[in-house]
Amino acid sequence: MAQYLTLKKSLGQHFLRDENICRKIILALREHPFYQLAEIGPGSGALTKYFLEMDTIDLKLIEIDDEKVAYLLKTFPALAGKIIHRDFLKAERPFEGRFTIVGNFPYNISTQILFRILDWKSEIECMIGMFQKEVAQRVVAKEGSKIYGVLSVLIQAFFKVEYLFEVSEQAFVPPPKVKSAVIRLLPRPEPLQMRSEKDFFTLVKTAFNQRRKKLRNAVRSLFDEGILQDPIFNRRAEQLNLQEFASLTWKMK
Numbered sequence: 001m002a003q004y005l006t007l008k009k010s011l012g013q014h015f016l017r018d019e020n021i022c023r024k025i026i027l028a029l030r031e032h033p034f035y036q037l038a039e040i041g042p043g044s045g046a047l048t049k050y051f052l053e054m055d056t057i058d059l060k061l062i063e064i065d066d067e068k069v070a071y072l073l074k075t076f077p078a079l080a081g082k083i084i085h086r087d088f089l090k091a092e093r094p095f096e097g098r099f100t101i102v103g104n105f106p107y108n109i110s111t112q113i114l115f116r117i118l119d120w121k122s123e124i125e126c127m128i129g130m131f132q133k134e135v136a137q138r139v140v141a142k143e144g145s146k147i148y149g150v151l152s153v154l155i156q157a158f159f160k161v162e163y164l165f166e167v168s169e170q171a172f173v174p175p176p177k178v179k180s181a182v183i184r185l186l187p188r189p190e191p192l193q194m195r196s197e198k199d200f201f202t203l204v205k206t207a208f209n210q211r212r213k214k215l216r217n218a219v220r221s222l223f224d225e226g227i228l229q230d231p232i233f234n235r236r237a238e239q240l241n242l243q244e245f246a247s248l249t250w251k252m253k
Contacts (some may be wrong), residue, residue, distance in 0.1 A: 016046040016104050016130070025128060025225035028164055029102055032126045032186065040103035040113070040129075045072055047102065050077050060084055060094040089116055092122060101127040107176065110135045112157060117185070121158045127185040133166060137180035143206060143241045150208045150228060155225040157192050157200065157242055159185035192242060197247040204245055204251065207237035215240070220237045227251045 016022065030035075035057055042048045042061045043132060051059050062084045063069050084091055089112055093099075101124060101224060105113050110131045117127055118134050131139070136145075139155050140163045141148040160182040169175040194200045203222060212217040216233035223233075230251075232244065240248075 005009075014107075014172040014174065014176045015044050016171060017173050018167075020229040021167055021171050023049065024165060025102065025130070028099070028182070028184060029128050030230070031107060031125075032100070034100035034126060036060075036097065036099035038099055040088050042072060042099060043104065047104070048072065048076060048079070052076060058095070062086060062088045062091050062094060064088070071180055088113065093120060093224065094198055095123070098123050098125045100125055106132040107132045107135070109180070114139065114151060118154060118158065121187070123186065124185070126162070127159075128182065129185075130167060130180050130182050132176075132180045133179040136163060136183045137181055143239060147225050148238050149211070150205055153208075153242060153245060154201065154205045155185065157194075157246070158188060160188055161185055161234060192246040194246040195252065199203070199249040199252050200246060203249055204237075207245070211237045222252050224253060240246060 031206070037049065037051060037054075037057050037059050039059070039061045041050060042063055048061065059082050060166065061072070061079065061082055063072070064085070064087045066085075069083055072079055085189070089109065101117065102206060103113075113129075114135075117124060118231065135151075138147050138149060138151050140161045141152045145152075164182045164184055167180040168181065169179060170179070171180075192200075203219065204228075206219050207215060208220060210220075213236070214233065215235055215237060216228050218237060232248070
């Protein structure tokens with residue numbers, strides 16, 4: 001990595017430098033065939049150089065930082081025409097049809113990135129991403145866990161989630177103050193049956209907005225009084241599994 005590259009705290013930048021971790025991410029990526037690949041926040045190109053060796057894929061990079069774009073184009077001339085110089089959270093879909101996403105994601109916007117991926121869920125065939133360990137654990141958490149929440153339910157409602165491996169702080173320049181973990185999202189083989197995605201999102205967000213309360217009190221505005229007598233409403237949001245949330249959408253007002 002060129003030493004002159006500036007790290008911008010405002011963009012949550014930590015450059016991946018451990019080649020073993022890079023290779024593990026590439027191996028995980030290769031487990032599911034892909035032809036269109038979008039790398040989010042390529043930074044200094046730690047992963048990008050491996051993608052340029054894959055001559056059968058269509059590669060796009062989404063990078064907001066002017067300096068990193070200039071560095072990547074100078075270091076890897078083959079990237080000409082492949083860089084989308086935009087904020088990922090505001091970018092259009094990088095491809096028509098289905099595509100795979102990979103990235104060492106900035107920790108300060110990792111939750112927003114996951115919700116953006118949810119927006120594109122019908123086109124995403126696989127996502128492999130490095131996140132702050134705490135966020136990765138929340139994504140894969142199961143009901144009954146204290147860290148099971150909105151993010152867990154909404155991501156797992158549409159994707160099969162896998163916690164692949166953890167990454168030491170020393171794998172980065174500069175070392176972040178938190179551990180990292182790599183997760184994989186794949187489309188669920190069987191979609192959850194819900195009345196509508198809008199109802200599902202509303203129910204889940206409302207339920208966890210007051211997660212310490214019994215469900216009956218947290219979601220009272222969404223159901224008729226008679227429905228609220230069901231024993232399921234004696235539980236708290238974190239005790240309901242995905243299917244129970246989905247089933248409740250059919251009983252909403």
